[in-house]
Amino acid sequence: MTDALFAPAAGPSTGPVGGWRHARVLSADHPHPAAVRLRLDVPDRVDHVPGQHYVVRLTADDGYRAQRSYSVASAPSDPAVELWVDRLPDGEVSGFLADEVRAGDTLEVRGPVGGWFVWDGSGPALAVGGGSGVVPLVAMLRHAQDLGVRERLRLAVAARTRTLLPYADELLAAGALVALSREDAAGRAAGRLGADDLRTLVGPGPAFVCGSAGFAGAASRLLVELGVDEGAVRVERFGPTG
Template sequence: MEVTRDSEKLVRLRFEVADRVDHLPGQHYVLRLRAEDGYTAQRSYSIASDPADPLLELMIECLPDGEVSGFMHAEARVGDEFELRGPIGGWFTWAGDVPALCLAGGSGVVPVVAMMRHARRLGVEHLLRVVVVARTLPELPYDDELVGRADMIALTRENLGSRVAAPPYPDELVDLVEGVQRAYVCGSVGFASFAQRVLGEAGMRADAIRVEQFGASG
């Protein structure tokens, strides 16, 4: 296992998984911790790696009082072994076959990164439009990949270039929604609600929006 601590709150883990089943961008794995007394704790994490990557990549945000995220952030070391189950999920997946728009907030960008990497390898980047939202750029996971690749980065606590700090407005998304057959929303419960509303106001059909939402409790 490879371990990279990208920030005080983010740890990037790359696992070698025996007999791994190929995944689709948008799927997730369940990571389980098991104590010597038999106590277990588990959490689902979206996959960040392209399906062709020989290693499975997860990006874990350290949440307040998070049993699994806290342990992985503070204790995980190169060479550690963990229980993994997956890939899981079929609804929130993109195979690179239809024009799509992703609107993700915070650590909800992780499955979007997998979609971006998949699109780049297949040469279908023109089919994927990406909008991400974060408080500040340093708090955005994979900011190095998203800057210059995402169609729009909306920061809510600091300006970015000429764009004043604010969530995305419907009129900023109208052109990005045009011609899109499917939209993917990923983020917290509150963000998912906002994202569905702003996409609808920009002209996206509600039945074409697929949502993956999460909270501190998992």
């Protein structure tokens, strides 16, 4: 996810929590010129629940520190922790991770973190993500597939174009509803994610919404207008730090 300030809706924290670790970078590849996908070997790792995130902390030679939170894309069964990071033009952490980090490097990380925006696969759920807000939903998808309960997760994602949608091929192959505002996608004409897209996905269980503040607000309002109980909507907003 981008350099982000997470603002989850208020709620109980029930997820596992891990402390600071020195993780070894197993791979750092660039599916998009403005993004990096990191796979980390985290020693003595606490298994996460899909929807949680990790904090990455950088320390300069003069002692200055900067840290940002990034959602986990990997399933709990994955031996590595996978993070997707969008490179922001002025992102002091995302820029370093995207431009400088290589396999074999060491990163200081803390996680997993978060307990409100989590789904363990035990019941049905709807997940709606925009842009890099799809990353925690990919963890949910992978977990559902591992458990053999793919049908429990109803999934809708949105982006401007396919190249700007993280994990686009994986999401399309899994049958997610993909809405691209500037391109046709999987038989759907170009256009923003709307009520007609979400209407057929509304059902039992919580509704997870993740994306920019604008996307999360619009998607949440649509769900409530379609009859989803406001208390069932769990929102995680992100945006560039100041």
